Amino acid sequence: MKARYQTVLIDADNTLLDFDAAEAGALRRTMERRGLPFSGETLGRYAAINRALWDAYHRGEIDQDWLKGERFRRFGGELGWSGDEWAWNQEYLDALGDCGELLPGALELLAALKPHCRVGLATNGLREVQRRRLAASPILPYLDGVFISQEMGVGKPHRAFFDRALAALGGARETAVMVGDDLLSDIQGAIDAGIDSIWYSRKGDLSPLPTYTVTTLGEAAKILLGET
Numbered sequence: 496m497k498a499r500y501q502t503v504l505i506d507a508d509n510t511l512l513d514f515d516a517a518e519a520g521a522l523r524r525t526m527e528r529r530g531l532p533f534s535g536e537t538l539g540r541y542a543a544i545n546r547a548l549w550d551a552y553h554r555g556e557i558d559q560d561w562l563k564g565e566r567f568r569r570f571g572g573e574l575g576w577s578g579d580e581w582a583w584n585q586e587y588l589d590a591l592g593d594c595g596e597l598l599p600g601a602l603e604l605l606a607a608l609k610p611h612c613r614v615g616l617a618t619n620g621l622r623e624v625q626r627r628r629l630a631a632s633p634i635l636p637y638l639d640g641v642f643i644s645q646e647m648g649v650g651k652p653h654r655a656f657f658d659r660a661l662a663a664l665g666g667a668r669e670t671a672v673m674v675g676d677d678l679l680s681d682i683q684g685a686i687d688a689g690i691d692s693i694w695y696s697r698k699g700d701l702s703p704l705p706t707y708t709v710t711t712l713g714e715a716a717k718i719l720l721g722e723t
């Protein structure tokens with residue numbers, strides 16, 4: 496069997512790692528410590544604030560250091576809480592770092608790729624969090640490279656991020672692919688870098704951008720290995 500791709504870049508959060516579960520757990524812990532009410536609604540508000548700031552980061556409008564405090568300043572402001580956004584952020588990151596839960600099929604996907612492809616983790620997540628979460632999960636032995644934007648000095652969707660990751664893995668553009676859940680940082684980034692893409696669309700949304708769209712990681716494995 497010949498795999499369809501030789502070099503596979505894979506996003507971490509909400510592609511291999513269950514970021515939504517980690518976020519909810521870390522937020523609940525830090526809110527309860529402050530006597531603030533955690534609920535699906537407050538989680539949704541935090542997620543929306545955080546998402547908007549990460550989108551601004553991906554557009555190059557803000558940097559990550561500012562983002563970390565600003566999200567809790569805005570979120571706390573909505574709850575009538577103020578003054579300790581940086582401490583709150585640090586506690587939140589500490590809690591997040593303990594959560595290395597994988598999404599269904601993540602380990603199976605990496606194990607299936609291992610004999611056939613060089614695999615690099617490609618993430619814009621914060622270094623201190625991602626390194627701890629990787630250490631707390633069993634995926635590290637399956638990776639040929641770990642590419643964290645903070646360590647590389649450039650993040651997805653910028654072409655330089657993909658160029659450097661591919662160069663480090665020794666992969667040719669023609670046989671490389673990016674797998675991820677984010678249409679901007681993962682999929683548009685891959686398009687701009689001139690490589691194929693697989694969009695992990697867990698909710699089944701559709702987009703004309705990616706080369707392939709899948710709703711499970713098992714489908715991604717079949718495409719990557721040339722079984723479909």
Ligand SMILES: [Mg+2]
Pocket residue numbers: 506507508509510675676677
């Ligand atoms: Mg992601």
